[in-house]
Amino acid sequence: MRCLAVVATLLLIASCSTPALAQTGTWTSHGPEGGSISALTVDPRSPTTLYAGSLGAGVFKSTEAADSWIGLGPANAQIVTLAIDPLNPLGGREHPGQQLGHPDDTPSQGVSTHCPRLVDDGRGASAVVYAGTLGSGIFKSMDGGTTWQASNSGLTVPTVRALVIDLSNATVLYAGTSFGMFKSEDAGATWRNSDLTGRDVRALAIDLEVPLTVYAGTNSGVFKSINAGASWTPILFGPNRSDIRALAIDPQTPGTLYAGLGGGSSGGPGAVFKTTDGGETWTNTGLATPEVRALAIDPQTPSTVYVGSLSSNVFKTTDGGASWTTLNTGLINAAVLSLGIDSETPSTVYAGTNDGVVKSVDGGASWNVMNRHLTNMFVFALALDRATPTTLYAGMDQPEVFKTTDAGESWVLGNSGLPPNITVQALAIDAATPTTVYAGLFGGGVFKSTDGGESWSAANVGLTELFLQALAADPVTPAVVYAGTNRRVFKSVDGGATWTGAVLFADVTGFAIDPATPTTVYVATRRSGVFKSFDAGGNWFSFNTGLTTFATQVLAIDPATPATVYVGTQTDGVFKSTDGGNHWSPVNSGLTNLAIQALTVDPLNSATVYAGTGAGVFMSENAGDTWGPINSGLTNTAIRALSVAPTAPTTVYAATFGGGVFVLRQ
Numbered sequence: 001m002r003c004l005a006v007v008a009t010l011l012l013i014a015s016c017s018t019p020a021l022a023q024t025g026t027w028t029s030h031g032p033e034g035g036s037i038s039a040l041t042v043d044p045r046s047p048t049t050l051y052a053g054s055l056g057a058g059v060f061k062s063t064e065a066a067d068s069w070i071g072l073g074p075a076n077a078q079i080v081t082l083a084i085d086p087l088n089p090l091g092g093r094e095h096p097g098q099q100l101g102h103p104d105d106t107p108s109q110g111v112s113t114h115c116p117r118l119v120d121d122g123r124g125a126s127a128v129v130y131a132g133t134l135g136s137g138i139f140k141s142m143d144g145g146t147t148w149q150a151s152n153s154g155l156t157v158p159t160v161r162a163l164v165i166d167l168s169n170a171t172v173l174y175a176g177t178s179f180g181m182f183k184s185e186d187a188g189a190t191w192r193n194s195d196l197t198g199r200d201v202r203a204l205a206i207d208l209e210v211p212l213t214v215y216a217g218t219n220s221g222v223f224k225s226i227n228a229g230a231s232w233t234p235i236l237f238g239p240n241r242s243d244i245r246a247l248a249i250d251p252q253t254p255g256t257l258y259a260g261l262g263g264g265s266s267g268g269p270g271a272v273f274k275t276t277d278g279g280e281t282w283t284n285t286g287l288a289t290p291e292v293r294a295l296a297i298d299p300q301t302p303s304t305v306y307v308g309s310l311s312s313n314v315f316k317t318t319d320g321g322a323s324w325t326t327l328n329t330g331l332i333n334a335a336v337l338s339l340g341i342d343s344e345t346p347s348t349v350y351a352g353t354n355d356g357v358v359k360s361v362d363g364g365a366s367w368n369v370m371n372r373h374l375t376n377m378f379v380f381a382l383a384l385d386r387a388t389p390t391t392l393y394a395g396m397d398q399p400e401v402f403k404t405t406d407a408g409e410s411w412v413l414g415n416s417g418l419p420p421n422i423t424v425q426a427l428a429i430d431a432a433t434p435t436t437v438y439a440g441l442f443g444g445g446v447f448k449s450t451d452g453g454e455s456w457s458a459a460n461v462g463l464t465e466l467f468l469q470a471l472a473a474d475p476v477t478p479a480v481v482y483a484g485t486n487r488r489v490f491k492s493v494d495g496g497a498t499w500t501g502a503v504l505f506a507d508v509t510g511f512a513i514d515p516a517t518p519t520t521v522y523v524a525t526r527r528s529g530v531f532k533s534f535d536a537g538g539n540w541f542s543f544n545t546g547l548t549t550f551a552t553q554v555l556a557i558d559p560a561t562p563a564t565v566y567v568g569t570q571t572d573g574v575f576k577s578t579d580g581g582n583h584w585s586p587v588n589s590g591l592t593n594l595a596i597q598a599l600t601v602d603p604l605n606s607a608t609v610y611a612g613t614g615a616g617v618f619m620s621e622n623a624g625d626t627w628g629p630i631n632s633g634l635t636n637t638a639i640r641a642l643s644v645a646p647t648a649p650t651t652v653y654a655a656t657f658g659g660g661v662f663v664l665r666q
Contacts, residue, residue: 012095023619024459025649025666027633029071030408032394034369035376037352039131039238041082041337045089046125047342050350051077051145053355054376056658057636059131061145065342066350066359066370072145076614076638076658078134083163085128085187087170090144097128128285130173130188132160138175140188154191155182164204168211174229176201176216183229194229199666203247205280207254215257215279217244224279234332235279240271248295250302258285258305258321258375259497260292270306274321285321289313296339306364308336308351316364331358354398357423375378379655383427385434386603389645392653393453394661395424397543405454407651408663414453420446428471430478430495430536438496440468446483448496459496472511474536476518482537484508489523491537504540512555514562522581524552530567532581546584548572556599558623566624568596574611587624598642602650610652612639617654617664634662 016495032098037060039053048065058073060084130151131139137152138160152158155175162176175182175191181201183194196216203217216223222244236244236259246260255278261271270292272285287307294308307315307324312334314327319376331353347363356371381395390407399422402411418424419441428439435452438459445468454459460466463483470484483490489502507526512519519536521545531540544550553569558564563580566587573594575584588594591611598612611618611627616637618627631637636659645651652664 021348023630023632023664023666027617027631027654027662028503028663029373029375029659030404030637030661030663031375032377032396032402032411032413033371033374034356035374035378035658036337037357037376038078038080038337039082040340040350040352040357041084042340042342042350043084043126044086047126047344047348049144050340050357051084051129052352053082053136054658055079055379056638056656058477059129059148060374060376062370063125063510065268065348066357068372069357069374071375071635071659072141072148072375073635074131074136074139074148076636077131077136078658080129080134080161081132081163081166081176082129082612083132083173084126085130085170086126087167088126088142088231090124090127123260128164128170128187130163130165132163132175135158136192138163138188145524147319151188152191153189157182158591159603161200161202162204162217164206164214166206166211166480167208167345172211172228174204174206174214176204176217176218179233181216181615192447195232196223197598202245203260205249205257207249208251209254213254213278214250217247217259219243221639222247222257222279225510236275236282241273241282243294245281246271246295246336248297248305250297251299252302256302256320258297258463259294260307262291262293270309272305272321284637285317287315287317287321287324289315292338293335293337294351296341296349298341298418299343300346303361304346306339306341306349308339310335312336314339314349314351314364314367327360327364327367328342329365329585330360330369332414332510334358365370368657369536375660376658377660378658379661380423380425381427381440382643382653383429383437384643384653385429386646387434388430389647389651391434392643392661393427393429393437394655395427395439399424399439399444401427401437401439401449401453401456407645407655408661412453413456414455416454417456417458417527418447426471426484427471428481430473431475432478436478436495438471438473440471440483442467442469443659444468446471446481446496446499458498459492461497462499462501463490464501465490469509470522470524471511474513474518475515480518480536482513482521484511484523486526488536489540501603502537502540504533504537506531509552510554512557512565514557515559516562520562520580521547522555522557524555524567526551526553526570530584531554543577543581544584545582546577547575548586552598553596556601556609558601558606559603564606564623566599566609567602568599568611570595574599574627587626589619589625590627591618592629593618597639598655600644601643602644603646604648604650608650610642612642612654614638617642617652630664633664635659636662 007022011094043049140151157177159178166172180197207213223232250256291310298304334353384392430436445466474480510524529544573588590660593613602608616631636656638657641655
């Protein structure tokens, strides 16, 4: 897989009370396992304890050296940096500033003559963990990640890319944001600006011997402060020296610092620079790799340094950067975004990738995937095999299509033939031959599989717009397939072999085909409302009477009474028509989030309708008259797609933005 570039979409999170409905089951996470891990840290007090930051499912924790994981929240949070306070163990009261083994010492405010002893001394793992996010500021946990509270008082920039704790006085933290530096002197209770305003701060490091000395890696190079952030001086900058993505300081010789560079706006190669005099002079170590993203130093042998990059490689030096070795055995198409080292057994190294966590127990010589219960996938589309409803396809980023044949208990990846770096936005299944599956790629057009998703081939002849957002297959004549792009509707009458552009030019977000009269087709568009065709796409007519917004997102048809149609909008909730779209009325009673991402009707009980929002799933048992949330067990509430199996008991699948697929049986 390739690196995931996440562009956040506004999802309105609501907390208002709503009428209770009979949710008789509980949502359970059903994978697929993996997903982008943008932050990774090992607890120095208890090195079998790890925290992994995801880009949509919050923080995951392992107490078994990554053998298995548990999701901790915060819900939907995009975590990009983590910091552990090792001076506060679980089971003890929070007392920032004490050094382990010296409980009565007063913390130094300037020079520390030794590094704190950070291994487990029998009092348990660390209790206090901080998480920096994209767009939600900082969260703090005081119980090892079990619960989280926002820690944003005074923090005026919501994107926090770097965090570091002063180990001589753990009440002092620095936060690097997308618009400057912030500092807290009360363990995150309050923050104040600490200069570097306007700069994107991506990495931080503190001199362990002289903690007044702080380094910041930014989009303008490396800056140094010798007065605890009061002022900053540039020490590494200029062409091909500015796009700093990672910093690592030698714990034994703090004047030695490594800086990892991305490619920058010029698209040049990444690099690793080194200084041995606190930034007075720098040398390029000679490592050329696309986009350095992570650095980690062996705490026992600091001449050993690891580098993670977007090239699906980990690089290692054992001589302080004089030479480098490529380590990629077991790393398959996995961009390395974060690194962590076991402080007691430094030959054990962990890497957070865009395909989950990998672990090496031999200093990086080989890697093994460690994703058990790590469900952090961005799922954009679902397609259910109606003939065999335990078979479900899930469309992801990168691109990937996963398939389950046992209702989500296990998944198989099928992306052979799919191009890299493109999201699967839509899926459709041939009703007559369910092993034929179509995938719509945003930027790659349509791909087709005739072997149940094992392999794919492009099906783009005549498809002049490749930014696919919606697909639909005719349930009676499966060779007829509709494709919606961000500009136009296309139609194929030969199973995707060729395509013809329809007369409808619009930003298409969804289709619905009348199951009784499949020449009747509805289209939802992002800016122009709902269109309807009576002749299989030959002509289109606007059907917007009663809609209060033209920003429509998704459509659903009552299979028992196809004249009843629902449309979900981006801002105004759900509308219902009982006359085939001629007139629409809002049906939002109890629907506390009006940004509708998904809609589906229970095929066995059409009075039951489900709506997916940024605040989870809502259900109506009376054809939309009233709604209530059904979110028990749903740890990720950013819903992107829903599907209901035609089985009893009812099985509902929910695709989430960063939490994989959830299953509800009720």
